[in-house]
Amino acid sequence: MSAFKVSLYAALVALVTFTAPVHAQAAQQDVSWNELSAAQQKVLKNFSEQWPQLTPQRRVALAKGAERWINMPPENRAQARQRFARWQGLTPHERKELRSRYREFQNLPRAEQRRIRNAFQRFRDLPPERRQEIQRRWQDLPPAERQRIREQLRRERMNR
16 A cells, blocks of 8 residues: 555545535525524634624534534544644645545545545554554655655556
């Protein structure tokens, strides 16, 4: 398995964790601040002032995200906080690149997505030292070499 695919999937998992609620298709058309539960309002308190200016889709997505957060086990919340902190630490260019890769992943056939997920799970099952070694080797490659590998993988994927 290539280190690129492992890095790509890890980034996609982090991205999905924080953007899936925003992109979810909502059956409900809108939600007012007063329609939120007290728990949802507490989670979304930073949005209270700007709530009326948000689009209906964004309000529904935030409400659903708050509900997911409320029902999330504490250990998953800790992981989500860590992933979000990493996301916030990315440059705008890095975020754009991750969004682009996420869209690419979503456009892959389901079988290919499943194959990548399985490969990522095998990577996660490796001992931490081995995962770090693979990540270090990828990061040590010159950017041009990483780009060459990405392009080669894209070509291979298109030829399948």
